[in-house]
Amino acid sequence: MQIRPGGAELYSDYLSVTEQTEIVEAIRTCTQRAPLYTPTMPRTGKSMSVRMTNFGKLGWMSDQKGYRYQAEHPTTGESWPTIPDAILNIWRDLLPDQPEPDACLINYYSETARMSLHQDRDEQDFSVPVLSISLGDTALFRLGGTKRGGKTQSFKLRSGDVMLLKGEDRLAYHGIDRIYPGTSSLLKQGGRINITLRKAL
Ligand code: MD6
Ligand code: FE
Numbered sequence: 001m002q003i004r005p006g007g008a009e010l011y012s013d014y015l016s017v018t019e020q021t022e023i024v025e026a027i028r029t030c031t032q033r034a035p036l037y038t039p040t041m042p043r044t045g046k047s048m049s050v051r052m053t054n055f056g057k058l059g060w061m062s063d064q065k066g067y068r069y070q071a072e073h074p075t076t077g078e079s080w081p082t083i084p085d086a087i088l089n090i091w092r093d094l095l096p097d098q099p100e101p102d103a104c105l106i107n108y109y110s111e112t113a114r115m116s117l118h119q120d121r122d123e124q125d126f127s128v129p130v131l132s133i134s135l136g137d138t139a140l141f142r143l144g145g146t147k148r149g150g151k152t153q154s155f156k157l158r159s160g161d162v163m164l165l166k167g168e169d170r171l172a173y174h175g176i177d178r179i180y181p182g183t184s185s186l187l188k189q190g191g192r193i194n195i196t197l198r199k200a201l
Contacts, residue, residue, distance in 0.1 A: 004153070007167025008143060011094070015160040019086070020135055020186055026084035027106060027193065030055055033081050034073050036108055042066045049113035055104040056083045058200045060122065067122050069103060069200045083197075090162060091131055091197050098128055101197040109139065109179050109192040117144065117152075117175040120165070123200050129166035133195040135159050138183040144173035157194075159184045 003010050015023070036051040045064040054060060058069040059080045071079055083104045091101055103123075107115070120130050134157040144152035146168065154177065157163065165172060179192050187193065 003143070003155070004169070006145075006169035006172065007165070008169040008172065009164040009166065010155070010157075011162040011164075012158070013160050014090070014162040015133070017160070017186070020160050023084070023086045023133070023195075024135060024186060024193070026086050027195075030081040030084065031106075033078065034076070036106070037073075037075055040064055048115075049110070050115060051108045051110075053106045054080045055087075055106070056080055057102040060103060060105045060198075060200070069122060087133070087195060087197065090133060094131065094162065094164065095129060099199055101131070101199050103198045103200040105196045105198070107194040107196075109137075109176065109194070111137075111179055111181040111191060113176075113191075114178060115176040117142065117148070117173045119146075119171050119173055120196075120198070121171060123198055125199065126170050128199040129164045129170060131197040132163045132165070133197075134161045134163075134192065135195070136184045136187040136192040137190060138180040139192055139194075140177040140180070142175050142177055143169070146171045146173070148173055156180075159186050 034053045036053050039048045039052050039062045139157045141157045142152050142154045144150050
């Protein structure tokens with residue numbers, strides 16, 4: 001479970017298939033109101049390869065203006081759906097002493113999508129961990145240190161795995177190098193969903 005002394009924790013197979021299916025169903029319901037959209041990069045305006053949406057009071061956004069949290073969906077202008085209990089309960093189980101998350105980012109990866117190395121640092125209080133849930137196809141995750149260009153380690157994230165970035169590793173660089181298509185039958189259309197729960201404010 002502990003990956004390394006820095007504080008990252010990996011709970012392999014944390015969710016049963018039944019629990020995973022329940023979460024996918026909840027996401028399907030919520031994305032009817034808050035559809036997946038293609039975010040763009042600050043400055044360049046280039047499209048990211050993942051598609052995103054959010055649940056909770058605040059949604060993490062990236063567009064030409066930069067990274068931020070905002071209360072409305074960028075294309076519908078509506079507030080984000082509330083975070084489904086099936087997702088929130090994982091935070092309550094693993095982080096009972098932490099304040100409840102106000103932001104739930106949903107990333108959808110097609111077979112060819114990737115996520116370049118980044119830090120999660122748009123939140124106010126870095127002492128609150130970030131919780132990440134993997135669903136669908138296996139991904140190759142890369143975890144580095146708190147400085148760009150340092151040593152990194154790679155491991156696979158499989159459907160039902162839950163990871164915490166906490167302690168010193170809360171600000172570790174991380175990214176997704178690739179997806180392994182066809183490694184899970186959870187999502188009918190294939191691909192991978194990553195859910196990150198955070199306390200933004
Ligand atoms: C992903 N995850 O697993 C991307 N961020 O698709 C993240 O960016 C991430 O896994 C913060 C904490 C845990 C994560
Ligand atoms: Fe991240």
